[in-house]
Amino acid sequence: MDKKTKYLNQDHINKCLILCGDSRSVLLEFENSAELIVTSPPYADARKKHYDSISPEKFPEWFMTFHDVLWNTLKDDGSLVINIKDKVVDGIRHRYVWRAIDKLISAGWLCIDDYIWQKPNPMPGFWPNRLRDGWEYCFHLTKSKKFYMDQKAVAVPVGDWVNKRLQKLSENDQSRHNSSNDSGFGRDISKWVGKEKVAPSNVITIPLVGKNMGHPAVFPVELPSFFIKLLSRENQLIIDPFAGSGSTGIAALKNMRNCLLVDNNFEYCKIAYDRLSREVADLYNEVHFFNPQEEYQSVVNDLKMNYNVRKNKTTKEK
Amino acid sequence: MDKKTKYLNQDHINKCLILCGDSRSVLLEFENSAELIVTSPPYADARKKHYDSISPEKFPEWFMTFHDVLWNTLKDDGSLVINIKDKVVDGIRHRYVWRAIDKLISAGWLCIDDYIWQKPNPMPGFWPNRLRDGWEYCFHLTKSKKFYMDQKAVAVPVGDWVNKRLQKLSENDQSRHNSSNDSGFGRDISKWVGKEKVAPSNVITIPLVGKNMGHPAVFPVELPSFFIKLLSRENQLIIDPFAGSGSTGIAALKNMRNCLLVDNNFEYCKIAYDRLSREVADLYNEVHFFNPQEEYQSVVNDLKMNYNVRKNKTTKEK
DNA sequence: CTGCACTATGAATCGCTAA
C-alpha cells in the first residue's frame, strides 16, 4: 500500500510544527511526548550565529543546560540520538564530545551504543599530518534499558554469497552444527533459506550532502531517517531541538511520523519552513511555522492530539 | 621496481625479531628506536582462556603500566597506534577505552586523531536492542606535533561513487543543478575527473578475517599495514608490544620495515614465528625467535644496526 | 589446473536457570 492510499484509509494526516525559540523553554510544554529526539547540536565554535558561540572547553557544560528539558520531553521508552564530532584544536583531536557524553551519563542517561556515520565522500582537502575526516558519532542514549527498537525496519539486503551457499544443503547444514572452537558459535544453515534481509550494523554509510541549504551544517536526510525508522513507530512524535535547516522534519514526514522542530535562529526556521513546504507538504502532511510572538497553542494542542489519537473526520481525497 | 630488485640493489635485508616476555621489561633496551608502535592490546575481560583477565574498571590503570616503556621506546617523531574497542557491560557500552586514552593524554601523549576500522562483515548476531558491532577504534598518539606522516603512501583510488556522481551530474539538467547548488561542491567533483588517487580518510574499511591462526584475536594484516605505510619509512623499526599471532610482523616485512614482536605468551610467539617463517621469510627477510632464557644480544645489536644504517657493501645499481 | 562443494570461524550478547 502506498503512502497516499494508506493515509486516505487511515483518514488522518501528519504534522510538522516549526517553533522559533530556545528549546530550553519551548519544549517545556511538550513533557513526556517524544518517542525520539534526534539532533545535531551546534558544534563547538562552529556556528556562531547559534546560541552563544561555545568554546570547546565550555561545550559539555553548555550542553548540560539542555539535559532537563530533553529528559522531560522524552517518553520513558524513547531514545535520544546526538550526531556530533570532535573538533581539531591546535592539531589535536579535542575531547569535548567525550566530556559531554560523560556528563549526560552522570546525569542518568544510558549510552546504549556509539553509532558511526561514515561519509564515503568526506570533504576534499589535504593537510600534511591529518587524514580527511570521514566519520561522525551518533550517540544513542535512553532513559531506560527497555526502549523501543525495530531492527527489521532498517534491515539490509543479504549478501550475494547466500545464493551459492544455500543452493544445496549438506548434512551438517540440516540442523544445528556447533563451532569447534570455543567461541560458542554454531550455525543452523537450514534456517537461512529464503532470507533476504539481515541485521544492520552500527556503522551507517551515507554520503555527505553537497547542497548548502543556507545552513552551514546540513546532515543528510537519510541519517535522521535511519534512526526514525529504527527507534520510533508511525504517527509518533519526533523532536529536533537544534533543527537547523530541518532535515529531521523531512525525514519524519517522509516516514509518516509527526515532528517538532525548534531553532532559536529565525532565518533557519524560515529556511526549514520553506524547505518542508516545498519538499514534503501535501494533502497528508501539514507544516506550520510560528514566531515566538505568535499564538500557536491551538496547533500545539492539535499536534498533541495527532500523536495521541488519530483524527476522526471525513477526508476528501483529491 | 619490484621488491626483490629493490633489495638486490640496496643490498640489505629486513629482519623481524620475536621476543617472548613482558614488554615492560623487554623493551627497556630498545630506547628511542621505534618509528611506529602499532598494537592491539588484550581487551578487557576478553578471552579469559587466553589472557589474564583484566576487568573493564581496571583496564585504564593496567594499560598505564606500559606508558613509560612505550614513551621511551618511541622516537620523537614516531607514532603509537592502538587498536581497541569498548565492551558492552550490562547492556551499556562501557567507557574504559575513553578512560585509558584520557590517561595517556594526561601523561603527555598527543592524540592526533581517532581512526575507525570499519568491518563490512561484522560478527553475526541478533539482539533485540543492539545492532551488530561493525567498527573499532585505532587511536593515533604521538610525542610531538611534528611527527612523520606520508599520505601518498596510502592514497586510495577514487571510488566508484565518483563515477556515478559524475554520470549523474551530466544527466542532470544543467541549469537546475546550478541553481540548486552554489556550494562549489559540484565544481570540485568535476575537477576529480581523471584523478586516480585521492587522499585517504580516517575510516579504514577492511573485512574481518575468518582465519584462525591459533590466536583468538587476529587483526587483518591490512590494518597494521595501513599505519606502517602512513607513519614510517622503509627500513625503520616497527614494534608490537602485544604481538599475538604476529600480523604486525607480516605487515612490516611485506612493507620493507624491520620489526620487533613481543608477547608474554610462549605459544603465541611460536605461532607468530611459524607464521612469519612460512609467509614472509625469504632471502631478503630474516625471522628470529628467542625465549626469555636465550641469549639474543647479538641479534638485537644487528637489528639496531639494521634500522640505523644500511649495510655498506659494494652496491651495484642496475 | 580450474571450479565447485563444503567446512570453518571470527575480541559477541542476551536471557534464563541454577547455585
Next chain:
DNA sequence: GTTAGCGATTCATAGTGCA
C-alpha cells in the same frame, strides 16, 4: 537478592579437498 554458567542466535569470507 546476586552471580555465574550455558544455550540460542547469526553473516560473510577464506580455505580445503575433490572431481
